[in-house]
Amino acid sequence: MTTTAFDPRALRDAFGAFATGVTVVTTVGPDGKPLGFTANSFSSVSLDPPLLLICLARTSRNFAAMTEAKGFAVNILSDSQKDVSNTFARPVEDRFATVDWAFGPHGSPVLADVAAWFDCRLEQVIEAGDHVILLGRVEAFGNSGRNGLGYVRGGYFTPTLAGRAVSAASEGHLHLSAVVERAGEILLVGDDARGLPGCVVDQGEPLDVLRSYLEQFTGLPITIGFLYSVYEGSSDGRQHIVYRAFAGEGSERAGTFVGLEQLAEEKRAGSATADILNRYVMESSIGNFGVYFGNETAGRVHSIARKASA
Numbered sequence: 179m180t181t182t183a184f185d186p187r188a189l190r191d192a193f194g195a196f197a198t199g200v201t202v203v204t205t206v207g208p209d210g211k212p213l214g215f216t217a218n219s220f221s222s223v224s225l226d227p228p229l230l231l232i233c234l235a236r237t238s239r240n241f242a243a244m245t246e247a248k249g250f251a252v253n254i255l256s257d258s259q260k261d262v263s264n265t266f267a268r269p270v271e272d273r274f275a276t277v278d279w280a281f282g283p284h285g286s287p288v289l290a291d292v293a294a295w296f297d298c299r300l301e302q303v304i305e306a307g308d309h310v311i312l313l314g315r316v317e318a319f320g321n322s323g324r325n326g327l328g329y330v331r332g333g334y335f336t337p338t339l340a341g342r343a344v345s346a347a348s349e350g351h352l353h354l355s356a357v358v359e360r361a362g363e364i365l366l367v368g369d370d371a372r373g374l375p376g377c378v379v380d381q382g383e384p385l386d387v388l389r390s391y392l393e394q395f396t397g398l399p400i401t402i403g404f405l406y407s408v409y410e411g412s413s414d415g416r417q418h419i420v421y422r423a424f425a426g427e428g429s430e431r432a433g434t435f436v437g438l439e440q441l442a443e444e445k446r447a448g449s450a451t452a453d454i455l456n457r458y459v460m461e462s463s464i465g466n467f468g469v470y471f472g473n474e475t476a477g478r479v480h481s482i483a484r485k486a487s488a
Contacts, residue, residue: 199326200259202266203232204279204287205250207243212274212287215240216267218329219309220252228316230296233309241310249299250314251286256293256324260466263327283318293326295319328404352379353416354388356423357406357458358396363435364455365396365425371434374420374451384419392423397431400424407454407470420454422467438462 204214219233230252234244244250255263266273278290282297289295298314355376358365367373377391385402392400400423407420442459454470457479461467468479 198329199293200255200263200329201232202253202255202262202289202292203244203250204253204289205240205244205247206285206287208246212279213240213243214253214266214273214287216263220254223313229301230298230314230316232312232314233306234312235309237308244312245300245303245310247286247300249284249286249297249317250312251282251284251288251298252296252314253289254293254295255289255327256291256322257327258324259291259327262289288320291324292322293324294321352384353377353411353418354379354384354391354421355418356388356392356400356402356421357454358392358400358423358425358433360398360425360435363437364441364458365430365433366436367433371436372449372451374454375433376420378416385421388421395432396425398428399426401426404467405469406458406467409450409470411450418450 198218199220201217201220202214203217203220204212207213215238217232217234221231223229223231232250232252234241238244262277265276270276274287279287280290282288282295284297284299286297288297296314296316297318298316300312301315302313304311304313353376355374357374365375367375375392375395377388379387389400389402392398403422403424405419406422407418409418410416411418438459441455442463457470458467470479
């Protein structure tokens with residue numbers, strides 16, 4: 179028998195390159211109280227019969243309750259529910275106290291304001307290494323029409339918002355740049371290491387052009403994350419769109435990686451890039467990133483962590 183050994187952390191990071199949605203899986207425990215947890219290991223399986231699946235780690239504190247329950251619900255979070263995702267991912271004593279919810283038709287908790295929900299009967303528990311696969315038969319579902327919250331490389335993103343920004347700006351010359359992060363450091367360019375890497379886009383798919391440019395410029399594998407800033411440049415008249423991006427391992431061909439601690443100490447000022455870096459340092463410290471819309475001097479940060487309305 180041949181066994182291939184992998185570094186678990188490296189393998190998890192590689193799996194994280196696949197962009198997914200974010201769900202909260204819920205059920206009712208043996209004591210009659212609701213329980214739930216954040217998960218992105220979810221997939222539809224079949225329309226006839228209506229089946230879906232989730233993956234559950236054997237080490238989960240919810241393992242016994244989930245595998246012995248009569249059913250469970252999958253709540254696909256909307257793009258305004260990052261805070262709900264965080265609540266159900268942390269060891270909070272009463273996760274349901276901060277959200278609006280009700281029992282679904284089949285008896286599992288269904289959260290308010292989600293993009294969609296599925297109330298399922300537990301069809302089968304399938305052994306799968308250090309996880310099990312819970313196969314659920316959909317007994318009832320709802321679809322609100324809201325857009326889903328995305329997740330990739332350890333960060334949230336809102337695909338629809340990013341797509342609209344690029345579409346709106348693509349009628350004229352577009353400047354794309356990125357806050358490229360790796361292991362708590364940001365890639366800066368220029369003789370004084372005060373700029374962000376970026377390029378002007380006149381044709382082609384903007385995100386493909388940006389990714390290609392960054393990989394050629396740095397010599398590193400690049401993953402584009404979520405939208406971070408959109409503003410009109412007063413000096414060049416261009417629409418500027420900034421993304422959060424992630425660099426892989428290797429020696430950079432150009433640019434300099436600077437630690438967030440150093441950026442926090444410098445407190446740069448006087449340019450749109452300085453404002454972006456100052457905001458990035460602050461938001462990194464609290465783990466809550468927003469999206470800026472405006473111009474170089476005035477605008478608004480739109481949070482993607484708004485609390486779901488009751």
